Amino acid sequence: MVRIVALLGALFAVALGARNASAQTAPEIEVQADPVVEVGATATVKLQVSAQETPSDPALTASANVAVVGQSSVFQMDLRGMTSKQILVVTFTVQGKSIGNAVVTPSVVVGGRKYTGRPTPIKVVAAGTGPRKPAPQAPVFPFPFGPGFDPFRDLFDDDEPSARLQNQTPTDPKLGLDFAPAPIAFLHASTDKRRAVVGEQVILEIDLYVEAERPNPDLSDSHEPTLSRFIRRTMIDDARPPDVLGLARVGGGLYRVTRIRRAALFPLEAGDLEIGPMQLTMTVGRRAFPRTTDPITIHVTEPPSEGRPTGYVLGHVGEFTLQAEVTPREVKRGDVVSVRLELGGKGNLPASLPTPVRADVEWMEPEVHDQVGRLDVDHWGGKRTFNYVVRMKKEGDIDLGAITLPFWNPEKHAYEIARAELGKIHVSPGALSEDEQPSKLPELPPLKASLAGSKIKKHIDDSPLFWGALLAPVAIFVSAAGARSAMQKTKEAIAKRSASPARELARRIEAAKNACAGTDARAADAAVVRVLEQAAIVKHDVNVRGITSSEAVRALEQAGARTEVARELVATIRACEDARFSPDGGGIDAARERWERAQKVVEDL
Amino acid sequence: LTDPAADFALGVKALEQQNASDAIGAFEALADQGVIDAHASFDRGLAYALRVRLGGEVPGDLGRAVHAFEEARDLADDAETKEAAAHALSILRAEIARRRARAGESAVVEQSPRPDVAIARALSEQAWSWLAISASFALALALAVRIRSTTRRLRVGATVALALAALVLASSMGAAALRKHERNALEEAVIVVPAARPADASGLAKQGAAPLPEGARLEIIEWHGGLAHVRWGSSDVGWLPASSLRVLARAP
Numbered sequence: 001m002v003r004i005v006a007l008l009g010a011l012f013a014v015a016l017g018a019r020n021a022s023a024q025t026a027p028e029i030e031v032q033a034d035p036v037v038e039v040g041a042t043a044t045v046k047l048q049v050s051a052q053e054t055p056s057d058p059a060l061t062a063s064a065n066v067a068v069v070g071q072s073s074v075f076q077m078d079l080r081g082m083t084s085k086q087i088l089v090v091t092f093t094v095q096g097k098s099i100g101n102a103v104v105t106p107s108v109v110v111g112g113r114k115y116t117g118r119p120t121p122i123k124v125v126a127a128g129t130g131p132r133k134p135a136p137q138a139p140v141f142p143f144p145f146g147p148g149f150d151p152f153r154d155l156f157d158d159d160e161p162s163a164r165l166q167n168q169t170p171t172d173p174k175l176g177l178d179f180a181p182a183p184i185a186f187l188h189a190s191t192d193k194r195r196a197v198v199g200e201q202v203i204l205e206i207d208l209y210v211e212a213e214r215p216n217p218d219l220s221d222s223h224e225p226t227l228s229r230f231i232r233r234t235m236i237d238d239a240r241p242p243d244v245l246g247l248a249r250v251g252g253g254l255y256r257v258t259r260i261r262r263a264a265l266f267p268l269e270a271g272d273l274e275i276g277p278m279q280l281t282m283t284v285g286r287r288a289f290p291r292t293t294d295p296i297t298i299h300v301t302e303p304p305s306e307g308r309p310t311g312y313v314l315g316h317v318g319e320f321t322l323q324a325e326v327t328p329r330e331v332k333r334g335d336v337v338s339v340r341l342e343l344g345g346k347g348n349l350p351a352s353l354p355t356p357v358r359a360d361v362e363w364m365e366p367e368v369h370d371q372v373g374r375l376d377v378d379h380w381g382g383k384r385t386f387n388y389v390v391r392m393k394k395e396g397d398i399d400l401g402a403i404t405l406p407f408w409n410p411e412k413h414a415y416e417i418a419r420a421e422l423g424k425i426h427v428s429p430g431a432l433s434e435d436e437q438p439s440k441l442p443e444l445p446p447l448k449a450s451l452a453g454s455k456i457k458k459h460i461d462d463s464p465l466f467w468g469a470l471l472a473p474v475a476i477f478v479s480a481a482g483a484r485s486a487m488q489k490t491k492e493a494i495a496k497r498s499a500s501p502a503r504e505l506a507r508r509i510e511a512a513k514n515a516c517a518g519t520d521a522r523a524a525d526a527a528v529v530r531v532l533e534q535a536a537i538v539k540h541d542v543n544v545r546g547i548t549s550s551e552a553v554r555a556l557e558q559a560g561a562r563t564e565v566a567r568e569l570v571a572t573i574r575a576c577e578d579a580r581f582s583p584d585g586g587g588i589d590a591a592r593e594r595w596e597r598a599q600k601v602v603e604d605l
Numbered sequence: 606l607t608d609p610a611a612d613f614a615l616g617v618k619a620l621e622q623q624n625a626s627d628a629i630g631a632f633e634a635l636a637d638q639g640v641i642d643a644h645a646s647f648d649r650g651l652a653y654a655l656r657v658r659l660g661g662e663v664p665g666d667l668g669r670a671v672h673a674f675e676e677a678r679d680l681a682d683d684a685e686t687k688e689a690a691a692h693a694l695s696i697l698r699a700e701i702a703r704r705r706a707r708a709g710e711s712a713v714v715e716q717s718p719r720p721d722v723a724i725a726r727a728l729s730e731q732a733w734s735w736l737a738i739s740a741s742f743a744l745a746l747a748l749a750v751r752i753r754s755t756t757r758r759l760r761v762g763a764t765v766a767l768a769l770a771a772l773v774l775a776s777s778m779g780a781a782a783l784r785k786h787e788r789n790a791l792e793e794a795v796i797v798v799p800a801a802r803p804a805d806a807s808g809l810a811k812q813g814a815a816p817l818p819e820g821a822r823l824e825i826i827e828w829h830g831g832l833a834h835v836r837w838g839s840s841d842v843g844w845l846p847a848s849s850l851r852v853l854a855r856a857p
Contacts, residue, residue: 269831305637310612311630312637357625357661401624441658442696445689447620447651448644451613455682456857459788460734461781469738470778473745481752 027051027110029117037096038127042069045092047106047117054172054246055088057109063102065124066094072241086246096124112377175207175248175257182291185210185217185282189225189275189293191265192378197303198267199317200410201347201380203235206261206278206293212247212254217282219260225293226276230265231348233380264380266348267300268315274298309406309415311354316407318347318381324403324420333395333430339388341366341403341420346381353386356401356422360394392427399424505534509602516588516595524591525576528598532573539605549574565604572597609640616648625659628652632673641854643686647677650693657700665797671697671820672795672851680856701820710800714818716838722783730784733777740774792825794833794850801850803843808832811843823850 028050034043043066049055060068070093094104102124106117180186185208192203204225210216236243236259245257267273275296281288302314325340343349349372355363372382392398400422409416460466497503512527536544536552540559544552549570556566576594579586616631632649635642650673653666671694678690702712717723725733747770751763800816806829817823817837823845826834832844 308634308637310615310627310634312634354626354630355661356627357656357659358623362660441654441700444651444654444693444696447617448647448686449617450644451610451640451642452644452681452683452686453642457682459730459785461730461785466734466738470741473742474748477745477748 027053027055027108027115029106029108029115031106031117031120033104033120033122035121036123036125037066037094038125038129039096039099040127042093042095043122045094045104045106045120045122047088047090047092047108049088049090049108049110049115050085051088051110052085053111054086055108055110056243057114058088058090058106059108060092060094060104060106062094062104063100065096065098065100066102066104066122067097069093069095073244088244094122099124099126170247171249171254172246172257173249175245177209177248177250179251180209180253180255181294182289183211184214184284184289185291187260187278187280187291187293189278189296191275191296191298194297195299195301196267197301197317197408197410198270199315199348199408200267201318202230202265202267202298203378204261204263204265204275204296205259207245208242208258208260209248209250209255210258212256214284216256216258217284219280219282220288221279221281221290223279224261225278226274227265229268229271229273230275231268233264233266233348233374235262235264235374235380264348264374265298266315266317267298270300270302272297273300303408303415307415309417311404312406312408312415313350315348316350316405317410318345318349318407319409319411319416320345320347320349320405320407320418322353322403322405322418322420324422326400326422326425329423330426330428331392331430332428333392335427335430336364336389336391337425339390339400339422341386341388342383343386343405343418344381344383345418346375346379347407349381349384350405351384353403353405355388355403358398358401360392360398361400362391362393364389364391392425395427395429397424397426501534501538505531505538508534512595512598516592519588521585521588521591522580524588525580525586525594528591528595529573529576529580532569532576532598532601535602535605536569539602544570544573561605565601568597569601569605572601609635609638609642609645612638612640613642613645613648616645616652620648620652620655623655623659625652625656625661629656636854641680641857643677643680643682643690646673646680646854647686647690647693650674650677650690650697654693654697664799665819667697667701668795668797668799668819669851671701671822672797672853675795675822676853679853698820701818705818711815711818714820716821716840719839722839725780725783725787728780730781730788733781733784737774737777737781740770740777744770744774788855792852794823794825794835794852796821796823796845796849797851798849801845803835803845804832806832806834806844808844808846814843817842817845822853825850825852 028048030048030050031045032048033045037043045060047058047060049058058071058073060071062068071090073088073090088108090106090108092104092106094102096102102122103119104122105119108115108117177188181188187206188209189204189206191205196202206225208216208219242258242260245259248255248257261278265275275298277292277295279290279292281290303312303317321344323342323344325342327338329337331337341353343353349370351368353366357363366386366388369385369387370382372384373380375381390400402419402421404420405418407416407418408414508527508531512524512531515524515527518524533543533545536542536556540556540561542552542555542559542561544555547555552570553563553566556569557563561569572594576591576598579590579594612631612635616628616635619625619628619631629649629652632645632652635645636649650670653670653673656662657666657670674690674693674697678687678694681687681690698714702714705714706712718726728736744767747763747767751760751767754760754763796817796819799819802816803811803814805811808831821837823835823837823842826836826841828834828847829844831847833847833850834844835842835850
């Protein structure tokens with residue numbers, strides 16, 4: 001064995017967690033490192049952490065003459081003894097940079113506390129002068145402490161390792177799922193909340209579940225989840241080997257869970273915003289299969305409008321503080337002062353700050369420096385520094401005012417205001433002339449000192465009366481014209497009806513009766529003659545007027561009248577006319593007799 | 606602060622003190638509360654214009670000022686506010702045109718609407734409605750004279766009046782209907798970024814399409830996702846990011 005392995009680490013009885021000391025045993029940390037590395041070559045530093053809680057976030061700090069160039073980790077369970085332990089084995093790869101003695105110090109987080117391993121020396125020597133390394137051997141089981149190291153060596157019967165693993169391995173219930181959406185391995189996405197306000201942090205986690213007895217698949221063709229309506233901040237280094245979270249029961253099976261993505265998302269707008277699926281291809285042996293996560297919908301609303309401070313900008317959510325530093329406090333007109341504003345806190349820090357605008361002060365565009373990143377396990381944040389150059393354009397004691405940043409604090413469910421007073425600047429007379437004022441806009445109209453008040457406008461065309469008024473004139477005209485026409489038609493009909501022969505006969509009979517009731521014999525005879533003439537027309541459609549007596553008789557006979565009746569009609573007419581045209585008129589009594597004759601003729605016709 | 610009058614008073618005080626930031630904050634708070642008031646919009650326009658005048662201009666301030674004055678002009682019932690808003694708009698648009706011309710861009714910052722829309726907008730909806738009613742009466746009168754009159758000259762005159770009244774009735778009814786449709790359904794917005802480049806429905810920039818100027822008043826045809834399909838004047842110019850627009854409030 002050429003490989004020199006030096007056991008340098010010892011168990012650290014870390015007693016930092018005194019509060020929970022009785023309930024929690026400090027993790028055991030073991031460090032091994034290659035003692036010598038050539039410049040340009042690589043050496044390994046192996047860290048083994050054994051703890052009751054899941055170790056996470058392993059890291060290695062190194063002196064300047066070596067650089068950490070790689071890292072891989074293996075997670076397993078140790079079930080020996082009375083209590084189970086979770087073992088994290090991390091292999092760091094360091095590269096020699098310059099000749100000298102280097103020191104590497106590993107660290108790991110267990111139960112929310114950071115534990116540091118013993119600082120370990122590595123000697124960096126010139127290229128070609130270091131020890132020869134053995135030929136690499138393919139590891140059968142990936143325990144990095146050599147073939148003799150296997151934390152499970154006493155646990156499983158050789159013929160039934162899977163069953164033992166299923167029955168006895170403790171699992172993390174927080175990682176458990178009801179069922180596996182796909183065989184062998186699958187992806188699972190989750191968020192810490194499903195409701196948020198615009199700008200509030202939402203943690204997205206994507207875990208890889210692999211059946212416990214299978215090796216980790218190779219991952220390729222990765223498509224990140226679509227997050228077009230969010231700002232995404234990565235909470236773990238995507239390029240770093242993923243953290244093994246532990247074992248979980250999924251639908252009765254045992255799965256090894258590895259976290260491959262963890263990000264803080266900040267919604268950009270209100271609505272039901274979708275976190276799209278992540279897609280990648282997994283390869284086990286020669287078999288490749290695609291896997292995706294389910295999309296997740298986050299219901300995003302605006303913070304309440306009630307109590308919203310003046311100047312609040314949608315999306316400013318978190319917990320912020322603001323500090324200001326102004327130098328110098330005394331300048332000449334036209335000179336500048338430096339205003340340094342430091343914005344810090346949790347959340348997506350605003351990219352700009354509202355500066356007070358005054359006619360006598362000109363704020364230049366700021367220079368912005370960020371120290372933003374993961375604050376702790378669950379929060380994104382940091383510091384953002386704005387360095388302004390402010391030009392003082394008027395002499396006197398100029399009050400710069402204050403910078404205020406209203407924000408919504410989701411933990412307190414309340415609006416708060418981060419505020420920094422800038423104070424006064426004493427400006428003495430200087431070179432800047434008054435006409436250097438940048439105003440270019442002409443004077444605008446004067447302001448309105450009171451609200452106009454809202455009046456609900458009524459529109460005439462919303463009323464049905466509008467259509468009535470619109471149609472009424474034409475409708476009235478058409479109605480009037482129609483009525484007039486109808487009246488005319490009615491009159492004509494009445495007149496037509498009144499001109500019928502039978503009606504005329506009746507009218508003439510009535511006239512004859514009236515005439516005979518009077519004393520004028522000629523008038524009575526004339527009326528009788530008109531009755532007889534009309535009776536001939538009505539009864540037989542024969543006009544006896546203007547024809548001779550014999551022609552009249554013949555015509556009546558041809559029309560169907562009896563001869564004696566026809567002759568009596570003609571004779572009665574002749575008698576009436578003789579009397580009418582006689583010198584004495586014939587007398588009224590004789591006329592009445594002729595009327596009686598005539599009435600009989602009319603009946604007999 | 607939830608009292609509109611108090612917010613308005615704060616804004617007015619800040620304006621009087623030439624404190625543009627606080628004035629903008631106060632008047633924007635009013636808008637956030639849903640207060641639709643011609644004077645609040647007018648003073649908000651003054652606040653943004655003040656920030657421009659004081660040299661603390663934030664990109665889009667001229668557009669936001671134009672938006673506020675357009676809103677004030679639309680909402681105002683009194684002629685004085687309407688005229689003042691129109692005067693402020695002419696100043697701001699002249700400034701935008703001057704800047705665009707200096708940058709070698711088109712100085713056109715306004716587009717005329719379609720001729721029929723322009724005619725309809727020449728009078729208010731109320732005026733068109735009353736005109737339609739008057740034309741209806743005139744039509745009836747002309748019909749009566751035309752039918753009853755026996756004098757030839759009178760009949761010819763009545764026929765001409767009949768045709769004119771029918772024309773005025775039809776056009777005023779059409780204009781009133783258009784104005785009513787605009788009141789109930791038209792959504793308009795103003796560009797509040799220095800320039801907005803039209804895109805197609807998928808959000809990809811249109812080849813060769815010139816950016817629309819700040820302060821341009823547009824008609825919204827439809828919204829889709831974060832994009833708005835817009836018409837400028839009589840031209841369908843395509844899709845713009847919703848963030849580049851601010852919708853004009855309408856009177857209740």
